[in-house]
Amino acid sequence: MWALFQKHAPRSRTSLTQDAPATPLEALQERAARLGAAGADLAPFLKEQQALHRVWREPHREIAVFGLPNVGKSTLIRAFCPGASVHSSPVSSAEYRIERHIWRIPELDETVCLVDLPGVAQVGRAWDEVARDHALRAICVIYVCASDLTAEDETQLKKLIELNKPMLVAFNKSDLYTPQERQQIVAKLGEIIDRLTGLGTAPLQLAVANVGGSREITRVDASGNHHGEIQRTPPYLDEIWQGLAQILSLDAQTLAHWRQAAILTNAEEKLDLAQQDLLERRIEQCVHTHVIALIHHVLAEPQEFLAFAFPQMAAGQLLEELVTIMQIPLISKRRRQALLTHIAQSAPAWITILAERAASALAQNTQIALSGRRGAVLALSQGLALICFANAWRALNANAPELDAGQIEAQCYNSAANYPQTEIENLLKML
Ligand SMILES: Nc1nc2c(ncn2[C@@H]2O[C@H](COP(=O)(O)OP(=O)(O)O)[C@@H](O)[C@H]2O)c(=O)[nH]1
Numbered sequence: 001m002w003a004l005f006q007k008h009a010p011r012s013r014t015s016l017t018q019d020a021p022a023t024p025l026e027a028l029q030e031r032a033a034r035l036g037a038a039g040a041d042l043a044p045f046l047k048e049q050q051a052l053h054r055v056w057r058e059p060h061r062e063i064a065v066f067g068l069p070n071v072g073k074s075t076l077i078r079a080f081c082p083g084a085s086v087h088s089s090p091v092s093s094a095e096y097r098i099e100r101h102i103w104r105i106p107e108l109d110e111t112v113c114l115v116d117l118p119g120v121a122q123v124g125r126a127w128d129e130v131a132r133d134h135a136l137r138a139i140c141v142i143y144v145c146a147s148d149l150t151a152e153d154e155t156q157l158k159k160l161i162e163l164n165k166p167m168l169v170a171f172n173k174s175d176l177y178t179p180q181e182r183q184q185i186v187a188k189l190g191e192i193i194d195r196l197t198g199l200g201t202a203p204l205q206l207a208v209a210n211v212g213g214s215r216e217i218t219r220v221d222a223s224g225n226h227h228g229e230i231q232r233t234p235p236y237l238d239e240i241w242q243g244l245a246q247i248l249s250l251d252a253q254t255l256a257h258w259r260q261a262a263i264l265t266n267a268e269e270k271l272d273l274a275q276q277d278l279l280e281r282r283i284e285q286c287v288h289t290h291v292i293a294l295i296h297h298v299l300a301e302p303q304e305f306l307a308f309a310f311p312q313m314a315a316g317q318l319l320e321e322l323v324t325i326m327q328i329p330l331i332s333k334r335r336r337q338a339l340l341t342h343i344a345q346s347a348p349a350w351i352t353i354l355a356e357r358a359a360s361a362l363a364q365n366t367q368i369a370l371s372g373r374r375g376a377v378l379a380l381s382q383g384l385a386l387i388c389f390a391n392a393w394r395a396l397n398a399n400a401p402e403l404d405a406g407q408i409e410a411q412c413y414n415s416a417a418n419y420p421q422t423e424i425e426n427l428l429k430m431l
């Protein structure tokens with residue numbers, strides 16, 4: 001086994017901590033400062049930034065062991081480095097931990113850190129991301145599976161490969177299959193690997209293994225009595241050793257560069273998400289302010305003819321503000337007017353739907369100081385119609401900046417028809 005390591009041992013290795021802060025990081029930091037000043041949540045970005053500083057400082061290169069639950073990740077690590085010192089940090093509860101196994105490999109003259117990640121889909125969606133982030137920060141990844149890859153596996157792999165993560169797909173528990181079955185699985189995994197290989201430049205290899213199985217056997221003693229016994233199947237780790245040695249022997253600078261680029265890309269994605277989240281919050285705030293103002297306005301003067309006048313009154317203003325927030329090139333006055341007129345003509349149909357719901361919500365809620373129930377129903381349904389309008393406009397605008405009045409009208413109608421009663425009750429609470 002060690003001979004395999006020696007065979008693939010690196011000829012020379014340069015310092016692991018030499019990758020200097022790069023300008024891309026400074027650019028990201030500037031962007032983060034701008035977003036932070038505007039109120040974005042920077043915590044996920046700062047985590048990646050910390051990770052970058054950590055990998056620059058850390059003496060040990062990390063190998064992440066990643067995959068679905070119960071595929072043998074922890075067993076694999078124990079098989080590799082039974083005597084390793086373990087540092088663990090809890091993930092979401094004491095039950096789920098990220099364990100770091102510091103492992104000295106004399107033959108490679110290197111101490112590495114094997115990171116045992118909680119299984120994907122084990123702790124919850126948010127933690128899948130935590131595990132994925134850890135995998136991205138590692139120098140390479142052993143992706144453990146125990147059969148053919150699922151669509152879930154493939155999605156995880158794709159992301160890692162696109163970010164040039166050197167990967168070893170370890171098909172573990174091979175002892176559980178007949179030779180024919182094993183062959184079929186290996187062929188399928190080979191197909192998937194071929195499909196994914198072109199997505200990145202880092203090596204992607206398959207290793208067949210069984211890192212620690214057991215089987216029940218029956219022994220017959222001298223007096224003819226039968227005894228059940230659990231016997232460990234001999235582990236087969238050679239292909240993993242070989243693949244790992246090959247990856248670790250690659251040029252250290254190239255590996256460090258791939259890792260740094262992956263962390264930076266991930267950090268940039270966190271900023272994209274923070275920006276998106278900030279935008280969503282601003283839009284919500286804008287719509288909310290207009291809706292509340294409109295409701296109060298109509299409550300103050302509850303004349304029925306106003307019920308269908310909302311597009312001219314409020315939708316125009318809302319539209320202008322949304323265009324500014326979303327940084328959409330301003331649509332021409334003429335087009336905007338045509339759009340609002342069209343909406344004004346079609347609005348009665350969907351305001352009527354909303355009015356029924358507003359009335360039933362009000363029947364259970366007397367929080368609003370009503371200037372007559374009829375007025376309150378009117379005001380609420382207008383407010384709701386404005387939300388439907390904003391939703392429709394946003395939904396369509398994401399895909400089609402060329403606004404089409406007919407499409408917006410249809411979306412408004414849909415949004416009104418499906419408007420949840422609970423949302424109306426929430427709105428009532430906010431008034
Ligand atoms: N048959 C067989 N069982 C294995 C093998 N590797 C692990 N297991 C068993 O699979 C179960 C899950 O292993 P574990 O390492 O905890 O999986 P993890 O959730 O991915 O960390 C345990 O009962 C192991 O003994 C293997 O190569 N063959």
Ligand SMILES: [Mg+2]
Nearest residue numbers: 073074075116
């Ligand atoms: Mg485990």
